[in-house]
Amino acid sequence: MRIYCDVCMDETEHEQIKKDTFRCRSCGSVVKVNPERDVEIKAIISTGELSEVGRVKVKEGEDLRVGDELIFEDGEYRVGEIRALELKDGRRVKVARAGDVRVVWLRNVSEVFVKFSLHKGAVTTPYKMVSSGETEFEVGERINIDNCLFRITRIKTFDGRVLKRGKAKAKEIKRIYAKFERKL
Numbered sequence: 001m002r003i004y005c006d007v008c009m010d011e012t013e014h015e016q017i018k019k020d021t022f023r024c025r026s027c028g029s030v031v032k033v034n035p036e037r038d039v040e041i042k043a044i045i046s047t048g049e050l051s052e053v054g055r056v057k058v059k060e061g062e063d064l065r066v067g068d069e070l071i072f073e074d075g076e077y078r079v080g081e082i083r084a085l086e087l088k089d090g091r092r093v094k095v096a097r098a099g100d101v102r103v104v105w106l107r108n109v110s111e112v113f114v115k116f117s118l119h120k121g122a123v124t125t126p127y128k129m130v131s132s133g134e135t136e137f138e139v140g141e142r143i144n145i146d147n148c149l150f151r152i153t154r155i156k157t158f159d160g161r162v163l164k165r166g167k168a169k170a171k172e173i174k175r176i177y178a179k180f181e182r183k184l
């Protein structure tokens with residue numbers, strides 16, 4: 001069995017000497033490994049109003065909790081934040097052991113819809129932009145939307161704050177308010 005050896009600083013051939021104990025065949029040092037099983041759990045990820053079904057891979061004994069981030073897979077990989085955990089008996093909980101979970105509900109934080117309110121004179125136009133969840137938007141920043149230049153005036157975040165200065169990541173933003181400056 002090939003295991004990473006701390007002494008050899010490489011993956012080396014190991015012989016098993018106990019259930020969870022292995023000896024490196026190169027240097028003779030002994031390592032304990034926890035052969036915890038990986039489980040695949042059905043996952044539903046939402047991006048705005050769009051939901052997709054895939055799965056997450058986690059350790060069976062791992063604790064999952066609302067707010068944690070997991071890698072969602074459905075051929076591609078995305079980062080999702082846990083919104084709810086559905087147990088095998090149908091209950092929805094905030095914390096659970098991975099092995100007890102039937103469905104993980106995720107919010108896509110790798111790609112998010114950023115909502116804007118664009119102000120031009122007395123007219124407000126809603127607008128949506130797909131962005132990486134990590135992209136930062138800053139009050140005062142100028143952005144190009146449909147060949148018009150808008151300046152961000154306020155940023156409203158999911159935790160209820162309204163920023164009049166500073167910046168926030170796309171995944172934290174509920175709505176951006178921007179004012180028309182000029183045509184490009």
Ligand SMILES: [Zn+2]
Pocket residue numbers: 005006007008009012024025026027028029
């Ligand atoms: Zn070794």
